[in-house]
Amino acid sequence: MTDFLTRWLPWAIAGLMLCAASQANAAPACDPVQALVAQTPVIEQSPARVMKARQQQKISGALDVALFGDSLAENWGPNLKRDFGAASVGNFGIFGDHIQELLWRLKEMPPAIQPKNIVLIIGTNNLWDGSFAPCGVSQGVVAVVDALRSRWSDSPIYVVPILPRGSGFTFRARDRLEVNADIERDLAGKTGVTLVKIDEDELTCGFAKQGCANYAVDKLHLSPDGYTVLRSSLEEAGLR
Secondary structure (H helix, E strand, O other), X not given: OHHHHHHHHHHHHHHHXXXXXXXXXXXXXXXXXXXXXXXXXXXXXXXXHHHHHHHHHOOEEEEEEEEEEOHHHHOOHHHHHHHHXXXXXXXXXXXXXXXXXXXXXXXHOOOEEEXXXXXXXXXXXXXXXXXOOHHHHHHHHHHHHHHHHHHOOOOOEEEOOOOOOOHHHOOOHHHHHHHHHHHHXXXXXXXXXXXXXXOHHHHOOOOOOOOOOOEOOOOOOEOHHHHHHHHHXXXXXXXX
């Protein structure tokens, strides 16, 4: 018995340590319902947003940049020329959009475009909905990336992480950072996909409690100055 333990116990211990290390590096378990809700396409939840999607569907042809997402994408509209110069940019952002609704648009009402680059800004509205856990939001964002890649396989995709919002820019701060960390982990190794690095201290003016010139008064949407910061971050990520 002693010889048996001497011979096999070290191997058994090594096996257990390898298993533990594998589990430590694996993605944490997520409630299947969270993933199901975030990854299931749902029709736009207002007639106005459906009409907006129909209008966007009519845009066709080659584009230097295609923006997909929620109001953070849509509101960039007035400043696109300033921030992107002579580049042709198609804005496919829709106010109030959730991940599921963007997935529906990509499935049911995709525009007939050939984008050279894609920028994705989505997820803050899911985080605002307190029923979503961080893992549900992050898996939903990755599902959108996969949908974009499936439709436009050769276009580099730049994913903007979920930005700070709320009083002192601390709304669900821990969950938001967890979402962004999960997105970074899950996108690692995906060819042609880049998670944009944002200097949050710069963007939020040091997480100023009294507001910041880079944000609108609602402390959710960006001001023209905020979009300048975002554009600089995209340039640093490789979008020229």
